[in-house]
Amino acid sequence: GLVVPVIRKADKMNFAEVEKEISSLAKKATDGTISIDEMAGGTFTISNGGVYGSLLSTPIINPPQ
Structure with a gap:
């Protein structure tokens, strides 16, 4: 999963x-x-689908962002 x-x-x-x-x-x-603590509490999410050759992607909102 993500x-x-x-x-x-x-x-x-x-x-x-x-x-x-990041590394x-x-x-x-x-x-x-x-x-779980290292994945909780973010204020916004940045993703880059371009590394997989995609031109478009659907954003995923991670609550409560």
Whole structure:
């Protein structure tokens, strides 16, 4: 299923710190070790269907966003 990790306090991070957090969360998501807490509480979701060659996609709203 869809796994949507949350980057906490991203507004306090520089670009390198955000990149490091994305990498860490992506590894956990791929390994299946990501926790529910690491996927809860996001304020908005960004997705990129273009990596799969799609031109259009349907947005998914993750409540309560």
